[in-house]
Amino acid sequence: MERYEPVFRDNAIDADVLRNLTADDLKELGIASVGHRRKLLAALTELRAHTEEPRHGAASPGDAKGERRQVAVLFADLCGFTQMSREVDAEEVLAVLDRYFD
Structure with a gap:
């Protein structure tokens, strides 16, 4: 999969853009192999799951992890x-x- 790094770099695909790529985007980038597209899409799905930002207001103040110190x-x-x-x-x-x- 490392061979696609130059393709991403040449098309200004950074971490933010990478998370939002679709199968059509991968085709347009010239990734012709269905197997490679599937592997990349699976990796992108996992990346999205691990980088989702917490929703504001979803947790109550009592759920906050940390401590107050003087x-x-x-x-x-x-x-x-x-x-x-x-x-x-x-x-x-x-x-x-x-x-x-x-």
Whole structure:
């Protein structure tokens, strides 16, 4: 099936378009073998089943998977850091940051 990759690439068929291909599309792309078309259509059906996006509003808030946590966020603006990072080697910048985080 790898031989069809150039056909898909030449026809600007990306992942979004690929999911929506039909048997007629495959014929138009020049995939003449019925067996290959059937295999590709079966693979596309499986791809659609695994990439369907969840419907909005289908799940209740109680069905959400995850957890609520309390976190703290620190934003630090190192005075002169941007200018310094332009003027010195990356290793020196890393050394300054290591000292800062220590």
